[in-house]
Amino acid sequence: MKLLKQWWSAGGGLLHLTMLLSLAGLRVDLDLYLLPPPPPTLLRDELLLLGGPTRSAYALSRFPASGGWGRAGRLHPKGREPDPTASLEGHLLREVRALGVPFIPYTRVDAWLVHSVAAGDATGAHGLLGAAASSGAGVDGGSQAAPGGGGGPRAGRSSPLAAEEEEKAPAEPTAQVPDAGGRASQENEVLREKCEGVDDRSEQEKNEERVSGQKEKLQENNGDGNKVADKSEWEVEKTTESRNERHLNGTDISFSLEDLFQLLSSQPDYSLENISEDFPPVLGSISDGMNSSTYYNVNFTQAISHDVNLHEAMLLYPDTTFRRDPVARTSQEQFLQWNFHSNPEQTLPETNITGFLPPVEHLTSQDLLYDLDANIFDEINLLSFVTEESFDPMEISQLFEEPESDSGLSLNSSHSTSITKCNSSHSVSDEGAIGYSNPNSLSHHDLEGAVGGYYPEPSKVCHMDQGNETGLHGDLTFQHILHNHTYHTQPDDPEPTSISFSWPGKSQKAYLNDTDKSLSRDEQRAKALHIPFSVDEIVRMPVDSFNSMLSRYYLTDLQVSLIRDIRRRGKNKVAAQNCRKRKLDMILNLEDDVCNLQAKKETLKREQAQCNKAINIMKQKLQDLCHDVFSRLKDDEGRPVNSSQYALECSHDGTFLIVPKELLTSGHKKEGQKGKRKR
DNA sequence: CAGAGCTGTCATATC
DNA sequence: AGGATATGACAGCTC
Structure with a gap:
């Protein structure tokens, strides 16, 4: 003490x-x-x-x-x-x-x-x-x-x-x-x-x-x-x-x-x-x-x-302390090096200590420590929210700071949020959900998509220890859910069945970052708070199931708030996508309408032109006919009728009248007033 | 580097 | 009245 x-x-x-x-x-x-x-x-x-x-x-x-x-x-x-x-x-x-x-x-x-x-x-x-x-x-x-x-x-x-x-x-x-x-x-x-x-x-x-x-x-x-x-x-x-x-x-x-x-x-x-x-x-x-x-x-x-001193250690290992070296050491080894070798020249034994700290599914504070900076104490509180190995306080802080969020729901998105099952022999599909007992509402796939979480039944809590499977076999089904928070970035990634996990080809931090990048912010938030449901579940869950879920399971206020936010954002995201899709469809439909109307307009114009042409032809024919008629007409004195002074008018009974134009114009004003009849 | 396009989110309106 | 949905506006990101 x-x-x-x-x-x-x-x-x-x-x-x-x-x-x-x-x-x-x-x-x-x-x-x-x-x-x-x-x-x-x-x-x-x-x-x-x-x-x-x-x-x-x-x-x-x-x-x-x-x-x-x-x-x-x-x-x-x-x-x-x-x-x-x-x-x-x-x-x-x-x-x-x-x-x-x-x-x-x-x-x-x-x-x-x-x-x-x-x-x-x-x-x-x-x-x-x-x-x-x-x-x-x-x-x-x-x-x-x-x-x-x-x-x-x-x-x-x-x-x-x-x-x-x-x-x-x-x-x-x-x-x-x-x-x-x-x-x-x-x-x-x-x-x-x-x-x-x-x-x-x-x-x-x-x-x-x-x-x-x-x-x-x-x-x-x-x-x-x-x-x-x-x-x-x-x-x-x-x-x-x-x-x-x-x-x-x-x-x-x-x-x-x-x-x-x-x-x-x-x-x-x-x-x-x-x-x-x-x-x-x-x-x-x-x-x-x-x-x-x-x-x-x-x-x-x-x-x-x-x-002795955190800051001293940080100074001594400015490069390696907070960076995961994928090749030389596991995170635990680095941690141990940082923690125990105040002398920089003192090398860390390369002994595999994975038996001491199972790496992947149990990356612990050591992992976090790599990501801590000199202001680490400011972040300690945020670390309290860190529930996953891949999170450092900055990430968590940013998760909740950043106003924009990606709830991970996209019409085309297919984020792989599946929980890696370390032991494939234990299926989670037949054990119900992670704190979600509605078998009809939660499929195996959904379970795999759960972002974290715990099972509310306390008696089912145990560490996923291979050595204890015999005694706690009945609970192991949940252990994968409870303890394994490793997420695949690639669906085809082999399941890490071994405790000795090697980070594939890149630094652990890079790997984890990449892994986290595959998760939306809401998924990361849910993961951080151990929301026992996937974002997709939360969003797509029916209202009744959603409400019953909230009331049935042990969720903190923060978790409930986050779940509601996730659901709201997810719904709204889908709505926005649908809205944009509808808007785009409307725009496309309007464009089609415009094209159709333009085509129709051109057709009508052509028809109008044809009609005008026909009308002109008819007028010309009428004019020729009138000229021919007047050329044959004689007045009472035997003189030819001037076509400029008279006009032909067809009566209802089929007879033609030769009407002076001034009478014709005035006759239009006074119907029934007709000129003298000519033959 | 500017700008267009896409997307997520929020606020608000509407259903 | 309250929740779900629709939509405008804004910001961030990518190309």
Whole structure:
């Protein structure tokens, strides 16, 4: 604790705290992963505390004015409100605040932490585990597990996992601080050999033992563990929520970072065993008597000493720290390099540590850290919204800042938003939707298009750990949905079935950026907030289904707001496209009409010309006829009739009259007035 | 670099 | 009255 204070005061920063926790195997990540967004109130408050302007005023402006931790609002279908403090975040916040740290971001705890929940260890036997699972990996947040309950503050130490590992571990000499890299390497080798010699079982065996051990411990500590395990999910939620309430009342709030570290040291999978393979043996123990694991022989104090200053690390690794090198290292390796090698000349062992941190589907804060800049603390709050490995705070900030958006709906668009299924043997099609139980409304394709999300059933939360498939097989179907947020950029991309994922031909960041570029902004937003539906679903969903979906599933206000925005924008986008299409059609139709009318006009003109021509012909014929008639006519005196003075007029009875023109003109005025009849 | 075209989004009107 | 739809206007992006 003292070191933590020093570390913080030295500018180590929050990120280092999270990194340390992450190194310790807890994997307290800056990204949310399974977590809902952080509480807006906290975000605002902590932003103020941080004193840094947010780059996402837009995002903040969209935050609901109220809300609790994470999925505030709907923790349970019955409407039970969540326990705002029943979470690891709450613990950490209090703990770190006690250290004078103004802010701790929303954290992510997954992997083995979740196992305790999935295995029915909701009694809080692991204390922190329960808290972590309840807040982080627990899909249903605090309703799932009892944070710090049951097992009490030292639950981590009494963890069956810790006990189990301690039994397996040989007596290890007291950790010593390495004085040089070479010595550290030697010790590391020795340590690795010991570890390998002791723990040569398969991961699956260990996981099975862990699960069984958790259950046993559950029975020991709570006595009703089986009852809890046998209870319905809703009942389990009630039980754990009641524990949360107890926790709220302060009866068992004594979790500390020490506990956290101790607990971490007892976890075999993700922490020290693997760390020890790749890092100099950081020996010794936490000075305050923390029951550090002798088996793993890792000292967080040393880790802290190696990882003193974020800014220093940034200066030392200006090029590599925040850039993913696709060829030489995985992101985890880079992170470790950044985190542990304050000496730039000290090279990182090229050991594959993917067993420590599954890369693709579990890119964690380490990944984020590459993208953080010197103003990283201004972005920490935004990191809280980051739920995907490919997001960095800038991206998230921009996501919510940029006024223009691409909801990903296009008449011709075919964004590939499918979730990569790491294990193709587990289909999601027959398990219903991700928090969307209407089988008629959600197809398999829709599921693949879901942008993120979690399943609201807390009991189904578990980490996608291959070693635990035997014990948690029934839940694995959802694990792909819950934990695998890798998105194909190419539909034909082979499914990443291996934990060791290599970024194809380009840097990880570039790859992720490209991947994200394939997603619309709304899709990215939905992904960031773990909206358990695809944008396409949200938009195309019928109104009734949409409304029932909003009311049926645990969605935070922010999620609901985003979903509605996505639907509104998507609908409007389609409407705008249709409108433009109609407008274009109208324009085209009008152009056709114009052409048709012009053609008709020309036809009429031609007809008119022909008629005029015919009329002229007729007039000429009439004139000739009249001339011929008058040439033959004689008056009474035998003189020829002047055609200029007289005109022929045909009467009704067929007779012709020779009428003087002046009479003809006046006769028009006076009908019936006729001249003299001529023959 | 300017401009046209396309697209997404918002505000508002209309249904 | 409220939601869905239509549309004008604007801005960003691409060519």
